[in-house]
Amino acid sequence: MSKPDPDEVSRQLAARSLANDDPTGWFEVLYRAAEAGETQVPWERTAPNALLAEWAAGSDGHGKRAIVIGFGTGQDSEFIASIGYDTTAFEVAATAVSAARRHFPNSRVDYVEADLLALPAQWIGRFELVVECLTVQSLPRPLRAQAIAAVVSLLGPGGRLIVVATSIDPAGDLNAGPPWPLTEAEIGIFGRPGITVVRQEHFPFADDPGFGRWRIEFARESP
Ligand SMILES: C[S@@+](CC[C@H](N)C(=O)[O-])C[C@H]1O[C@@H](n2cnc3c(N)ncnc32)[C@H](O)[C@@H]1O
Incomplete structure (x- = not known):
């Protein structure tokens, strides 16, 4: 069967x-x-998210700290570590953490169990790169502002945040989920004093134009 x-x-x-x-x-x-x-x-994959990999191509993370939010099956965190970042990756699901440690026994990534909605205080404002791929959208819409605030809080001065998320036309069914894709207005929730949009891109799905992918790079100002 x-x-x-x-x-x-x-x-x-x-x-x-x-x-x-x-x-x-x-x-x-x-x-x-x-x-x-x-x-x-x-969402299991055998390769890093293509939009993330394309964005990061050619960058060198040596001497910088990165954090990968809701790392899933670990391909993005392994990729980020492979380009030199000192990488922490966290998951709310303990079994995802043990699976990643087993799957990547020689990994340079620090795989940790943690909840985006209750972040360890020592992580706040500490990372030069924050990677958010498809995790905010996996949380129900009423938690969106809290989840986004937590994502942004990880950014250190001068740091970059890369967000890859599914998009939805605001006229679509916003209640259906998971996932609960992000409208353009919800992208605006990432914005706050000291955080600027470096580049915002949208890639509509050819077979379903009501949906697509966002790829957005944010920067936190240096003091
Ligand atoms: C749709 S999956 C995406 C996984 C991965 N980022 C990717 O792109 O393949 C969402 C992941 O976020 C994790 N997650 C959901 N809520 C979380 C939270 N509050 N804190 C940490 N991880 C969370 C889930 O366990 C799941 O692995």
Whole structure:
């Protein structure tokens, strides 16, 4: 018998978790089910996110600290470490952390269990590069402002934040999810004093023009 569609499994786990007022608990359940061979992690990849890799091509992270938010199956964090950054990567799901440590036994990445919505105080304002790919959109829309504020809080003076996210036309169904893609107005929530947009790009999906990808680079001013 074939396994159920992983996206459908995710949606069902998320619905149960959200009904129990637990917006992140389903990630651990999903990673454990994947470890048990019952499903797959829908966002599992074998290569770094192409928009992230293209953005970072040619950069040298030696002497700089990077943090990867909600690292998933670890390809982005391994890539960021491979271009020289002293890299921390965190996940709310403990099983994702143990899987990454096992999968990349010689990794230079420090894989850590942590919650974006309750960040360790020692991380605030500490990183020259913050990588946010598809994690803010995995949290329900009412948590958006809190999640985005937490993402931005990681940036050190002069640091860069790269955001890759799914876009949605504001006339679309904003309640359907996960994921809950970002409208252009929600991109504005990243903005705050001392944070500037270096470059904002949008890549519409050819087969579904109501959706696409954002790639946005933000900079924090140096004092
Ligand atoms: C859609 S996946 C994207 C994973 C990875 N960033 C990628 O692009 O492949 C979202 C990830 O964020 C993690 N996550 C969700 N909420 C989180 C939170 N509050 N703190 C840390 N990680 C979180 C989930 O466990 C999941 O692995």
